[in-house]
Amino acid sequence: MSLTTEASTNFWLTRPFSERSTQIFLAVLLAALVLVTLLHVAVPPENPLHVGAYTVNLFGKYLSYALLAVAVDLVWGYLGILSLGHGAFFAIGGYAMGMYLMRQIGDRGTYGHPVLPDFMVFLNWDSLPWFWQGFDMAWFAFAMVLLAPGLLALVFGFLAFRSRVTGVYLSIITQALTFALMLAFFRNEMGFGGNNGLTDFRELLGYNLRSNDTRLGLFIATGVALGLGYILCRAIVTSKLGRVSIATRDAEARTRFLGYRVERFQLFVFVVSAMLAGLAGALYVPQVGIINPSEFSPIFSIEIVLWVALGGRATLYGAVIGAILVNYAKTFFTGVMPDAWLFALGAMFVLVTVFLPKGVAGLFRHIKRRKRDDNTAKPTAPKEASA
DSSP states (O other): OOHHHHHHHTOTTTGGGGOHHHHHHHHHHHHHHHHHHHHHHTSOTTSTTOOOHHHHHHHHHHHHHHHHHHHHHHHHHTTOOOOSOHHHHHHHHHHHHHHHHHHTTGGGSSSOOSSSOHHHHHTTOOSOOGGGTTTTSHHHHHHHHHHHHHHHHHHHHHHHHHTTOOHHHHHHHHHHHHHHHHHHHTSGGGSSOTTTOEEOOOEETTEETTSHHHHHHHHHHHHHHHHHHHHHHHHHHTSHHHHHHHHHHHOHHHHHHTTOOHHHHHHHHHHHHHHHHHHHHHHHHHHHTEEOGGGGOHHHHHHHHHHHHHHOTTOSHHHHHHHHHHHHHHHHHHHHOGGGHHHHHHHHHHHHHHHOTTHHHHHHHHHHHHHHHHHHHSOOOOOOOOO
């Protein structure tokens, strides 16, 4: 093998493609995207196999939640940081996208103001706040989707990791962060719509958000983002950075003793995870049609952790499974028995903790290991003696 070929094979970003688990995950994701697209476009509406626009929208929301779960699993599963505040990064990315969508309404709003959103006109604002400037440009808004949560994670992580805040104390601080942001965004004078948040979106890059084609495009874009985010996370955890992160998770003091600046590794992974969460929020908002301070709720951040725990921590694909299963169950229970959802969620968590401590992904691994052990234990037939 030539040096060029060997170097390209060992490039850290291409390593996940050689893993069987990544190949299976990407194949299943691609098959799901193609199947839903065909059932929505090619199958007539009167056919029972037709996937309607509402269902496409719902699947897109599940995929955005799956990307958020992957972001949480990156820091919790491989870095050992139980973040109870990733809902804040998700919401900030969503608000950045919502601000862009609000600026696209222009004079088509209820009050017909060409610059100010309707809620600012209603509150008698005279001019657009400085932090809303630039959100009429797509490139600026999309950059802020990643930079705003990334900057918050950078500042928070720098202060927390440099002070060596770990364990339950770090979890409590992250939860306090998202709770403080929720209280701040509820205030009308903050300029983010207060209790009602941002809504009544019309267009995204000139495409009507209410059209079926746009909804399908958002679903596909979310699936692509999930695939790319998964590959990025797998590339990180299989690199030297990932090995040091796992060592930090298992024995932080020993890793420091070996000479590694642990806080730098923690900060980098934490910022990447926050940016992925912000991207998930940005993809979530145009499909749901609203963003409000309830996304900052600490309960939502705890629920994200439950997705990862149910699916399987430190697997990434398990986080995707957990997010989709739990949110599908939430859709079912809130439609059939709304009052029973929290009890069902608690029961799911208890049952999985008792019977599947490593989550659904752990069950798959156990079945695979048992099958391999059975094949190894099979006696080989003795060879017949030659005449």
